[in-house]
Amino acid sequence: MHHSNVYAVASKDIVFESFDGEAVVLDLSNGKYFGFSDSGSAVWQALSSGVSMQALTGMVDAAALEAFVARLVEFGLLAPSDAPPQPLPDNLPAALAAAKEPLNVSIHDDLADLIIVDPIHEVEEPLGWPAVKQAS
């Protein structure tokens, strides 16, 4: 059964750690880092552990939450999940009440990987350079 508004960490390549309540996420597949504001850290930790968006209603602005989740999905950090929603952590309301910064996630990709393409030999034969051969 699909539980709308429940998300999970998008892949095993997404790893994260928390520092005094502030989250840092690394996408191992491409070397991109993500830093969260204090409220963003609390919401990330809730959503990534399976708390539904509905459970956060009233604690954060609904439109801001929608936009924040959309960014996390766009960045490949979260994906919709079929798992049943998990209970709200006891400390989350207090963490959000104490937060001083708006919901935000920033991307740090200046040291991210370059994807290297061999331009001469890996082309679609009919098209030739520079059309890159698609994975079959």
Next chain:
Amino acid sequence: MPRVTMASLPDYARYVIAAAEASAAYFPITRTIRLPGLELTAHLVPGALAESLDRAFIEAEGDQVDVRHLRVFIGHPGIGDLPEPAHWGDAHFTEHGFAQKLAEAGLRGLHFHDLDFWQLHDLRRHVGVQLMRSTDAFPPWEPGSPLRAFLHWEYAARGMRLTHAGTFGLDGKGALLAGAGGAGKSGTVVAGLLSGLDSVGDDYVLVDLEGGVRARPLFSTLKQDPKGFARLGLKTRLGADGPLNWQGKHTFHIEEIAPRPIPATLDIFALMVPHIGRGETSSIMPMSRRDAMMALAPSGIAQMPGERESGFRFFSDLTRLLPCYRISLGPDPEEIAGTIADFLARGS
């Protein structure tokens, strides 16, 4: 020219390593280098890399316990049966996918496409190969910290980490200086050394977290751009006759400016992130661990092949173990060194 794909990568690595081992008798030079807990034996040929191996390391002294042995062959076609280095033959190359494929087979590796330069390592047998087109066909950064990838793989497997950070210390205690290039890391380390502080390295140091955070020296190379070289008085002290490196920087060695022998270890009590300040004096302020982690981890992980998740966890643990500070650097090297010396004296 052979081509390697993701599917054939582990077989290629084993083939190259076996060819190097079978050709061992054809390498004219053997160097043994004693590093912390690791004895590195390199088989190679005369040239710039052989010269860099003679100067780039800070060797461990005295008796050591739990010493592992690592053999690395540094060669090119024409030495025994060493083959031509292969091209990469897949449409896409990702660092992470490359590392994962090798790790599944107990192997580690690095490939620098422009030169068909390979570093391949059998972690279980502690044998590695650096295969090049010719004696001097290596990336320009290799002589400054030669074979660092092999050291990275060996130490990471033991829960330690080559860490991209500067260090300074006093009476055996010290601080790590983390941050991206251009933040003032190297200049701060050199200013400290010239003012009588200790350091165990500026670019890559070995860190372990066993019983606290400790940093040990590996590489002796220091770098400064011509402006910093002159500002720090190094032009007068060391001369400026040598060629600049690939980054346009002067390179020199820590023992040329250190006030005393390089300590075997520093007990690290703080993580500091420098930036060039606008004030006349330097200042040190607490900073969040999240921001310190973002200064420390990315370059340390990006500049070392493979071991990404273990690196992320290691640097997270390190950051949690230390108080974190932002140091705003003033314009005067002596004043910077004095500020740091005061900080170290308080921390000791």
